[in-house]
Amino acid sequence: MTLLTILFALQQAGIASQYPGDEGIERDPRVLFTENFETGDIKSIGARWGDCGKPQNLRLVEDVAAGSPGRRALKVAFGGLYTHFKGADRVYARYSIKFDAKCGYTHHLPFLLADGEPTTWPKGFAGKKPGGDNFFGSALDAWGDWGTLAPPGKWMLYSYWQEMKPDGRGDYWGNNFKAAQDPIERGRWYTVEMMIKANSTPEAADGEQAFWVDGKLIAEFKGFRWRSTDKLKLNSFWLLHDGHTEDLNKDADHASRVYEVSFDDVVLATEYIGPVQPKSKGAAPAGIAAQYPGDEGIEKDPRVLFVEDFESGDLKEIGARWGEISHAENMDLSADVPADSPGVRSVHIAKNGHLYTHTKGVDTMFARFYVKFHPKTGYIHHFVHLNADRAPTPWPKGAAGLKPAGDQAFTSGIEPWGQWGKAPAPGVWHFYSYWHEMKGGNDGKFWGNFFDPPQQEAIQPGRWYCIEAMLKANSTPETSDGEQTFWVDGKKVGEFKGIRWRTTDQLKVNTFWLLYYITEQSARHNNDTTPDRVYEIWFDDIVLATEYIGPLQGRPKSGKRVATPGRSALHAGPTAAPKAGKLIFAENFENGAGKFKGGEVSDGALSIPPKGTETWGAWSTTVGESTTVKFRLKPLVDLEQVSLLIWSDKLKDNTRYYVTGLKKGEWKTVEFRGVELRTGWALDGPSLDGSVMNNLRIVFEGPPEARVLLDDFEVRE
């Protein structure tokens, strides 16, 4: 018995145990195929498998299993990927899988197949018995057992082969191989593995199949005569999620289900693989910086989003590559750098100033920066922020005192605060956060909510610190599993979990705000009457990434740092804000008012009175990422704002957009995204996102004779 157990344990170690983080596993001679979804887009991933069928049903998501070495997985709404590999008599297929938290009963899941004539898409054997020389295989399905199990049910193998049994009507539907096990939980990652072993000779009924869940063998089934010729080999894998079985499982809640399944870390091999093994067992996360001594080359790491070391360019160039610089007159480049820094310059800010940039949108962002406060610093009002902004602009949008909508924004500042004067200046670190479930103040307004760790040392002015902040969005709109964490000099100090930051996964963390903001309030709130405060600060060695970065480690191999500075995603690169779609309506008023009612045409523009102009049914589109409205306005009088109203049948309300910053007699080009339109006077209601947009009204306040000119109006879908 003991001997058997030991043998079993050895066998169960698997190929993956030799390749922590699956690194290099694809080069193992026993491995037939691997896919981790870390590179390429859906189209190119489809091409390397063979074909992706309906790409609109597949998407890459930044949600992976805890032990997964990457950051992307494939989410399938319906369909999958099919591939062929070198034929073998025994094949193991391992992958990770996660059902949406609201998933119902699914239909078929991945198939491991022997296909006599491999084709781009699987041939249909549904309802038919295959011959022994052309086809056999099994799916590892989730099955609700006629609705007796909560969705999606339990794992079972569903098999087709030459000796399968017919149903009562004489049709051949896959035969079920069930086993005792815990029911499948939704909203969490599993690693599953299935194995099929062909019979050794055409006559021998010694074929097998088995499956494992999270490295535990659940069931083995033996005695199969899968094939009648040993020319027929296991050679195909179909990563599949092809619909739902609410009819078979009598699911009354079908209408509210989300039939989405994610997959990752696929490995096919001729021996047992086992789950992905952690790269550094038990050790604290070393961080990305550990792999790049002196941060040299760190900007090339695919997990890194943005890098700034202030080593190149003047302040103007630095501002340009970030996107925005404010109060550059308060800044200079200083020779004061952190002890471990490979460079010779930091940025020094006196009084107030900021740098503001965007990265591509991610679900988790880590921001590491070095900071030093002046030895005589006072208290700070606001500090460095990580933001998720659905409609990013090159400059920070003012939102103080307002609660953002759950699909609009969430933000968190990693800030020093004085605990109302209890902590010496500049105070202790904490998070200051805005999100849709934040608590309101006594004044009826919404001021950032505090996240304070239980106890910590006060920040010492006059010395460099390495600060890292992490903002992690909730995994599904319903789940309160968002987090935020910060580290001081590589030591975790504050960790906060259970936050529902957002109501849609379209809202991503995409903004970094290096902010140094001092007001008289900061001193007043902390009863600070110290006379000779010096409000100055230094920042350096900033890295933004999707994984933990950690402090600078070691010296650059080349002796000096060679970094390519980052560039704002709003301005450059493939990760810029979504591009406006196809033109679906345009009016330049050269031949009259067209579809606009209200106002009169004058000199090729529409002259609008305060009561406004409107257009109905001139176009119709469902608002999505790329929907954009663009036009030019010129007020002929002084006015504060022009209001745009777009009625939504779906929301049964007007959505709004306000144009401000207009100057009398000057044209202003206005461009905004459909998702920015919101109900509510304060624009705090639902977005027009997903609603039909087929109308527009433009109004403003003023005496009856006041006029605003409108021209070059266009809508893109």
Ligand SMILES: [Ca+2]
């Ligand atoms: Ca992956």
Ligand SMILES: [Ca+2]
């Ligand atoms: Ca530097």
Ligand SMILES: [Ca+2]
């Ligand atoms: Ca015109």
